[in-house]
Amino acid sequence: MAFRQRVFSGVQPTGNLHLGNYLGAIVKFVALQQHFDCIYCVVDLHAITVPVDVWGGPEVLRQSTREVTAAFIASGIDPNKHIVFNQSQVHQHAELAWVFNCVARMGWLNRMTQFKEKAGKDRENASIGLFAYPSLMAADILVHRATHVPVGEDQKQHLELCRDIAQKFNNDFGESIRARGFGDAFFPLTEPVIQGPATRVMSLRDGTKKMSKSDASDNSRINLTDDTDTIAQKIRRAKTDPEPLPSEEAGLEARPEADNLVGIYAGLAEITKAEVLKQFGNAQFSTFKTALAELAVAKLSPIAAEMKRLTQDPGHIDRVLADGSERASAIAAETMNAVKDIVGLIRH
Ligand code: ATP
Ligand code: MG
Secondary structure: OOOOOEEEEEEOOOOOOEHHHHHHHHHHHHHHOOOOEEEEEEOHHHHOOOOHHHHOOHHHHHHHHHHHHHHHHHHOOOOOOOEEEEHHHOOHHHHHHHHHHHHOOHHHHHOOHHHHHHHOOOHHHOOHHHHHHHHHHHHHHHOOOOOEEEOOHHHHHHHHHHHHHHHHHHHHOHHHHHHOOOOOOOOOOOEEEOOOOOOOOEOOOOOOOEOOOOOOOHHHOOEOOOOHHHHHHHHHOOOOOOOOOOOOHHHHOOOHHHHHHHHHHHHHHOOOHHHHHHHHOOOOHHHHHHHHHHHHHHHHHHHHHHHHHHHOOHHHHHHHHHHHHHHHHHHHHHHHHHHHHHHOOOOO
């Protein structure tokens, strides 16, 4: 069966949105709007999988949910042409996740590196939600039967799991799926969209670590809400090696910090790393960092200003989310009703 092409992706309302989220995910969300129907979700049910003191409690969660929504809109996502909503307002996400908890195998989830990293040494004390996170993520995607998911490189493994769950569901219930006229497969095998020069933006302090919301050092990341001076200062202080920039991409191998800054420049300028090196090959870092800071400020400060304006009217943001939730619910209800029929869960 051919599936209608549809894009879905989500961002957690946890802490500071950073340049990695922007270049790895949000920029792609914006571009895909031209050719696809898109659904973009603030995944609040994922945010609460870590301890309360980490996600910050009810007031912080509400604020962060509105802030991510504002970032989507300020970056150029159109909530009228496409769908923007927060996950918890569409109950079918959680409902389908339960069915998927019964499809996915412990062994599959045991292999997930994000769980290992986030649970750390004290795995006994991690929430069940954190362990089952990829199953909820599969439900987010498949409740909309999305065919394409733009994400950063770190989410690749979860997308593979999403395909495994879809495949097992399609197999386990094959007969029932065919009997209800859905052909051989009810769920699509979703494609990850991981492209471009900045799919894994690294920490500015350590080129071997992903830029992350949870890094203790604020200097490790550029937050979308950072002001002009802060952005320039963080780039100036970013770790580098003493050599000038190479003029070919091969020269970036084994130079993670240089590679990262060139990737960030390429992502922001929407060009390739090779093109950046054509321009800056043999330049000293001091020259390159000045140009990078100027570019980052030019691209990010209008977004920060618009986010600030939007978050001053939380009522408007809540109406955007309510409207998006209604439209997302219509799609999700159709899928969930079919899933209930396929599995044998009686409904009136
Ligand atoms: P957390 O540490 O709480 O998981 P996060 O920064 O990974 O936070 P998420 O909300 O989990 O943020 O991810 C949102 C999107 O941003 C995902 O598509 C993810 O792949 C992408 N992303 C996150 N960090 C990076 C990064 N350093 N480089 C590129 N993409 C990233
Ligand atoms: Mg993450």
